[in-house]
Amino acid sequence: MTTNPKFNAKPAFLDGSVKKMLIDGRWVEAKAGRSFETFNPATGELLARVAEGDAEDVDLAVAAARRAFEGPWRSFKPNQRQNLILKLADLVSQHYEELCVLDTLDMGMPIGRSIQNRERVVGSVRYYAAQAMNIHGETIESSLDGEFFTAALKEPIGVVGAIIPWNSPLFATVKKISVALAAGCTLVLKPAEEAPLTPLRVGELCLEAGIPPGVVNIVSGFGETAGARLSAHPDVDKIAFTGSHFTGQKIIRASAVNVKKLSMELGGKSPNIIFADANLDKAVPGAAMATFNNAGQICCAGTRMYVERAIYDEFVARVAEFGSKMRVGNGLDLQTQMGPLVSTEQLTRVTDYLKIGQQEGAEAVTGGQRLTEGAFGKGNFVPPTVFRNVSDNMRIAREEIFGPVISAIPFDTVDEVVQRANDTPFGLGGGVWTRDVGKAHKVARRIRSGTVWVNAYNVMDPSVPFGGYKMSGFGREGGVHHVDEYLQTKALILNTD
């Protein structure tokens, strides 16, 4: 195993104690005294026990967030909020290696990759710090009789419930926290039960940064209990959710109780379209990593790979070869390019899809079965898999698998591939690979999804909006629009006579 001495495989945070939740600036156990276990998906080892917050704990956290929102936090000026977020960015940067190790231990992400994302993660926090000082409404020239000053003011929405998934714990946590702080909101964050460690460690950094008690609360616990209570809580003003569309639908229903504001960053089945005139030397690794990145556990993964018929055989073979050469293993090894799936449940889900694909008549050119030899047998390892002979109506071409599985589908014409690419209830990402700028532009414009990459995939920038069309959700993360999701507009009509 190639390691780096900076990556202490046993961070001090994992000291054998039950990890507590952050409520009102204090580390507390669950009221009911329960805890749950979190495991290393590469080895099956128990990493820690974690406080299992439920409805009662969520209620305490929401009350603390409300008190903070109505209390001292209100009077924090934009520059003060900016300074706190910048301080958090510094701390995340300072502890970046440790946070990456926690992500790897808890959910398997290869550290060789995550370590390269420092700028994306820390830069994103700094971006929101800047946004804290970029909140402005507008004045309006009204036609009212008499003397009036009319304006649209921007005010923070209030108490935010942030519910995050396990596929990128550090990034999801710091993004949800820093955008809420930029807008002047307070929040209760519920990490995914599969990967609660990094979010809790970030909670420690929030306190170290001097973020006042109650402004950031972190309640670890299960979706069906803690998550459900947060989304049905009458005193939570907004839910910011990232995760599956099934859970998104439940949250939308639960939010009706007090007509919460919502933002939904849900999954997808994104098309990645490879034209015969593409630079194939770039398109092969690009199309492979569009899905194999993070073992396919990425919401915008380009899993429906549409390949122009003239190059279908060659291209599919090359992507399969790329996949078969990827180093699969423990994410702590710097050489590892693909780690395990997050949990045994996810392993079952993905291997079920591998069977379904084969039963439906698709052919696995590479991969297709769980890895069980030697050390692999202790973890949740599925190799890069490429299916050919896939048709649009197969389940592996329609449903989000959330594993390293590409469905390769041939096409003949531009109009046809656009129509087929859009024939999905989802619309999160999409890719177009071609040397023809005009074609790239036309196809990109016609794909109905929140992001389209041309001759690239999975490339993100804090100032570029990200989010879904159709069942992939609504609301945008990143960009100036993101902070706006945490603000509401107040009309001020002031008679100055």
Ligand code: NAI
């Ligand atoms: P999930 O969507 O159920 O979990 C995401 C978060 O929602 C977790 O924090 C969970 O505790 C919470 N949650 C679950 N049920 C809830 C409820 N009733 N009310 C409020 N919060 C609730 O996803 P899960 O179960 O981890 O994965 C299942 C499948 O979902 C995956 O195989 C994948 O297809 C998809 N998924 C997609 C993600 C994406 O970003 N597109 C992220 C995670 C999962």
Ligand code: MG
């Ligand atoms: Mg875990």
